[in-house]
Amino acid sequence: MKIILLGPPGSGKGTQAKLIMKEYNIPQISTGDLLRAAISEKTQLGLEAEKFMNTGKLVPDNLVLQLLEVRINENDCINGFILDGYPRNLAQAQDLQKITNIDLVINIKVDYNILIERICGRRTCKQCGAIYHIKYSPPKERGVCDQCSGLLFQRDDDRKDIVKKRIKTYEQETKPLIEFYQQHEVLTTLTSDGTINEMYKKISSLLATRFYLKE
Ligand code: AMP
Numbered sequence: 001m002k003i004i005l006l007g008p009p010g011s012g013k014g015t016q017a018k019l020i021m022k023e024y025n026i027p028q029i030s031t032g033d034l035l036r037a038a039i040s041e042k043t044q045l046g047l048e049a050e051k052f053m054n055t056g057k058l059v060p061d062n063l064v065l066q067l068l069e070v071r072i073n074e075n076d077c078i079n080g081f082i083l084d085g086y087p088r089n090l091a092q093a094q095d096l097q098k099i100t101n102i103d104l105v106i107n108i109k110v111d112y113n114i115l116i117e118r119i120c121g122r123r124t125c126k127q128c129g130a131i132y133h134i135k136y137s138p139p140k141e142r143g144v145c146d147q148c149s150g151l152l153f154q155r156d157d158d159r160k161d162i163v164k165k166r167i168k169t170y171e172q173e174t175k176p177l178i179e180f181y182q183q184h185e186v187l188t189t190l191t192s193d194g195t196i197n198e199m200y201k202k203i204s205s206l207l208a209t210r211f212y213l214k215e
Contacts, residue, residue: 001026001080001211002100004087006177007108008170009163010115010122012192012199014131016108017084019200020207027076031086034067035059054156056165058088058173065095072100089173093180104210105181106203107189112167114193119163123152 001024005013017028035053038046045066049059068086071077080103087093096102121134123143127150132139139146156162181187188206192199207213 002103004083004105009166010119011108011110013084017082020082026080028082029071030084031064056162061091090176105187109191119158120160122158125150
């Protein structure tokens with residue numbers, strides 16, 4: 001089960017990937033998370049990547065590929081994985097073809113205004129990484145994580161000016177991937193216009209059909 005989730009920032013890729021991971025026991029691989037980990041570990045690669053991430057730009061392909069290749073060869077990827085945030089452009093899709101094959105690409109479609117509201121209201125726990133939304137899934141106590149009492153903060157790349165850039169970058173660089181994977185006959189588009197659970201139902205019924213699983 002080697003799956004790619006495609007969709008603009010705020011489309012809920014990460015959330016859906018976590019649900020798939022839990023049900024099917026395959027890891028979610030988020031290149032954004034791999035990069036943020038490299039930045040907080042202050043590795044050479046992390047320091048280089050930080051300059052691009054802080055301005056809402058894509059990190060150079062070769063840096064991301066290095067991190068990804070190591071990750072997909074780890075033991076927990078033996079039955080597959082869910083890629084979240086990779087590939088982001090055609091060159092990355094071609095890089096990926098050289099290191100593995102992909103069974104299914106799920107393209108998540110979302111309205112622009114919904115995206116802005118979803119991302120700018122997002123808050124992340126400094127300590128455990130749990131994600132909240134000030135309107136849709138607020139913590140019990142404002143600014144404090146329900147799970148570990150860590151402080152919640154707004155990621156730099158969730159600020160409105162940066163978000164707009166990220167969406168623009170997505171439109172320019174990532175949309176051609178839809179055509180690429182359509183040609184490879186592995187792409188399915190699903191519209192996200194309801195709750196997280198409603199979207200997950202659409203995804204799990206697609207997975208059941210595609211991988212001949214019992215629903
Ligand atoms: P994300 O957490 O997926 O929204 O990614 C946050 C930021 O990390 C992006 O705005 C990019 O700067 C960088 N990033 C994540 N994945 C990639 C990728 N596949 N290629 C290039 N940059 C990436």
